[in-house]
Amino acid sequence: MSTIAAFYGGKSILITGATGFLGKVLMEKLFRTSPDLKVIYILVRPKAGQTLQQRVFQILDSKLFEKVKEVCPNVHEKIRAIYADLNQNDFAISKEDMQELLSCTNIIFHCAATVRFDDTLRHAVQLNVTATRQLLLMASQMPKLEAFIHISTAYSNCNLKHIDEVIYPCPVEPKKIIDSLEWLDDAIIDEITPKLIRDWPNIYTYTKALGEMVVQQESRNLNIAIIRPSIVGATWQEPFPGWVDNINGPNGIIIATGKGFLRAIKATPMAVADVIPVDTVVNLMLAVGWYTAVHRPKSTLVYHITSGNMNPCNWHKMGVQVLATFEKIPFERPFRRPNANFTSNSFTSQYWNAVSHRAPAIIYDCYLRLTGRKPRMTKLMNRLLRTVSMLEYFINRSWEWSTYNTEMLMSELSPEDQRVFNFDVRQLNWLEYIENYVLGVKKYLLKEDMAGIPKAKQRLKRLRNIHYLFNTALFLIAWRLLIARSQMARNVWFFIM
Ligand SMILES: CCCCCCCCCCCCCCCCCCCCCCCCCC(=O)SCCNC(=O)CCNC(=O)[C@H](O)C(C)(C)COP(=O)(O)OP(=O)(O)OC[C@H]1O[C@@H](n2cnc3c(N)ncnc32)[C@H](O)[C@@H]1OP(=O)(O)O
Ligand SMILES: NC(=O)C1=CN([C@@H]2O[C@H](COP(=O)(O)OP(=O)(O)OC[C@H]3O[C@@H](n4cnc5c(N)ncnc54)[C@H](OP(=O)(O)O)[C@@H]3O)[C@@H](O)[C@H]2O)C=CC1
Structure with a gap:
């Protein structure tokens, strides 16, 4: 029997961001490997006209949870959705719910965040910094709490080239930023944002760095660990290969290329494509939860879960394999034939944008106009190019992340735990993974x-x-x-x- 799986048996686990990409895979694995866990509390807000219960049912009824229903038929009873909005004071949780959370929670996985690169500083600080501080305050009032696992990103310090498993200080104290956002108006915030974020490429990575500092400052005597994944991709093995459900990161690029919209990307082909499968990240999260609770390290440990230093793949290799997969498994109704190039030169990139992106969009819009339809391709293309330009920072650089803590943890696991909670990315076969990834995008995202x-x-x-x-x-x-x-x-x- 796996020690880690047994550890979660009988436990009450609180997950924020459970309706997100990472959160869903985390819940799935917990239910599948520890069906005797007591309860998973999830903090959820109503969204897109759906109530909390409808959102939970939709998740449980998805293909991702098919195996769970076999091993844990009463899964519905073990999820307790709690109304919460992390943007509000006390998360707008009712008194009764708060009481239950405070008295029962054993483990916290804090996944919720805004991952938008262009969010406003006010909203990103509220969610990625203030909400983290508030959750830590709640955690400090939980008598049964054994571990608090905070999910950050490997890019929280992407202004550095070599990143160790330590928390780096930010130039401005998070508390000062939180306080000043209370009285500054939006126009002034917009003006000072570039000065505040300095050499961070966007508000997202900057506020994730602030979030880590808050964790360090407010840790009190809690058992805390921070996990920093790189670019989280589709599942590698579990519960089945290729599962993915949002357009973030590489996913949107794969769709735009497969549908023939995107024909050239400004990228450094030999830069490391530090993609990490979501199931690998989740396995590490569960192992860290167990280790932090049982071994109670004296300080807050940071764990990098990246692929580049153990089993590197570069963007060229990834791009070639993605295109090869389109030959075998094309997407339906493409705008043009999927055929893309990487270019590292700004001039050629602009040339391709004009010739391969904007010109065909204009021609297609003319055709739509002539046939009495509303033109839409130029608008769509502009949004796509804006998105790609925001991702460019990450595909034109390589980083080195040290992984001492992650390797130490791997060596602490029993052979059975290493098998059930495998986060050894050296075993990953990139070509096979990428093919399954593209297939997953087709099946689970595009629903083709x-x-x-x-x-x-x-x-x-x-x-x-x-x-x-x-x-x-x-x-x-x-x-x-x-x-x-x-x-x-x-x-x-x-x-x-
Ligand atoms: C021989 C050589 C061969 C070569 C062959 C070449 C072949 C190539 C083949 C491919 C190979 C693979 C290469 C992959 C490179 C990927 C690099 C990834 C780097 C990721 C780094 C992550 C690092 C940090 C990781 C983390 O730590 S955390 C997670 C990261 N966080 C995010 O990834 C959020 C980003 N997104 C946003 O920040 C917002 O999306 C926002 C962008 C502001 C828009 O925002 P907005 O326009 O307001 O509205 P949306 O509703 O969001 O989207 C509105 C519209 O944009 C579209 N669209 C949104 N997204 C994407 C997206 N990705 N890609 C494409 N389209 C997208 C959406 O389809 C919608 O289209 P429409 O509706 O107009 O038709
Ligand atoms: N995806 C990636 O490539 C990477 C992600 N990470 C980190 O992993 C974590 C999870 O990311 P991922 O799953 O991809 O992100 P998603 O955007 O898929 O999920 C974000 C989650 O946060 C919740 N959330 C956002 N705002 C609120 C709010 N006001 N109140 C309550 N809940 C809220 C969302 O709920 P709702 O469904 O209601 O919107 C959703 O469940 C984040 O901390 C991110 O920084 C780190 C590295 C890479």
Whole structure:
């Protein structure tokens, strides 16, 4: 029997961000490996017209939880959704619910965050910093609490090149920022934001760094650990390969490339593509929860869960494999044939943006207008290019993350725990993983049926023929124009004819 799985038996676990990508996989694994756990409290807000219960049912009814229902048929009874909004004082939790949380919680996994790169400083600080502080305050009033696991990001210190498993100080104290945001108006905040975030590439990474500082400052005598994953990707093995459910990170890029919208990306092909499967991250989280509670390290340990130093893959290798997978398993109804390039030069990048992105969008919008429909492609393309430009920082650099604590933890696990809670990324076969990833994007994100593949292949053939026809016509027009102007071109033309 796995020691870690047994540890979670009978426990009351509080998860924030349980409705997010990481949170769902965490819940799934907990229920599957420790079906005898007492309860999972999740802090949820109503969203998109759905009540808390509807949101929980939707998660439990998804394909991700199919295996769970076999090993833990009463899973519905073991989830206790608590109304909470982390943007509000005391999270707007009712008195009774708060009382229950304070008196019963054994372990906390704090996953909730805003992961948007362009969020306002006010909102990002509220969620990634103030809410973390408030949760720590709650944690300090929990007599049965054994461990508090805070999820940060490997990019919280991406202004450094080499990052150790330590908490780095930020230039401005989080408390000062929290206090000043209370009285500054939005216009002034917008003005001072670039000065505050300095060499951090965006508000997200900056506020995650502040969040870590808050954890360090407010840790009191709690057993705390911080986990820093790099770019979290689709599942590698569990509960099945390729599961993914949002467009963040590489996912949106894979869709945009597979649908033929994105044809060139400004990237450094040899830079490390530090993607880490979500199930690997979750396995480490559960192992850290156990280790922190049982071994009670004297200080707050930071764990990096990254792939680059153990089993590196670069963007070139990833890109080639993604494109190869599109050949075998194309996406349905592509705008153009999926065929993309990496370019590391700003000038060529702008050239490709004009020729391969904006021009086809304008031509397509003209076609829509002519056929009496509303043009939309230029707008969509502009948003896509804006998104890609925000990701560029991360695909044009490599970082080194030390992983002493993560390796130490691996060596502390029994062989059975190493198998059940595997976070050894050296065993990952990138080509296989990427193929399953693309397949997962098709099946679980785009919800496309595999039966549609022959039709999609036919459409690709048609698009290729249109592409050849268009290029030939373009060449002939250019040549004809040249003939009109140059004697030499005319001679060559008559010679060929
Ligand atoms: C021979 C060579 C071959 C070469 C071949 C080449 C082939 C290439 C093949 C591919 C190979 C793989 C390469 C992969 C590179 C990926 C790098 C990833 C780096 C990630 C670093 C992460 C580091 C930190 C990790 C962390 O620690 S945490 C997680 C990170 N956090 C995020 O990833 C949130 C980002 N996002 C936002 O910050 C917001 O999304 C916002 C952007 C502000 C827009 O915001 P906005 O426009 O207001 O609104 P949205 O509703 O969000 O989206 C509105 C519209 O944008 C679209 N769209 C949103 N997203 C994405 C997205 N990704 N990609 C694409 N589109 C997206 C969405 O489809 C919607 O389209 P529409 O509706 O217009 O049709
Ligand atoms: N995905 C990645 O590549 C990486 C993620 N991380 C970290 O992992 C953690 C989880 O990320 P991920 O799962 O990808 O993010 P998601 O955006 O998928 O999930 C965010 C979660 O936070 C919840 N949340 C946001 N605002 C509030 C609020 N006001 N009140 C209550 N809940 C709220 C969301 O709830 P709702 O569903 O209601 O919106 C959702 O459950 C984050 O801390 C992130 O920084 C770190 C490295 C990489």
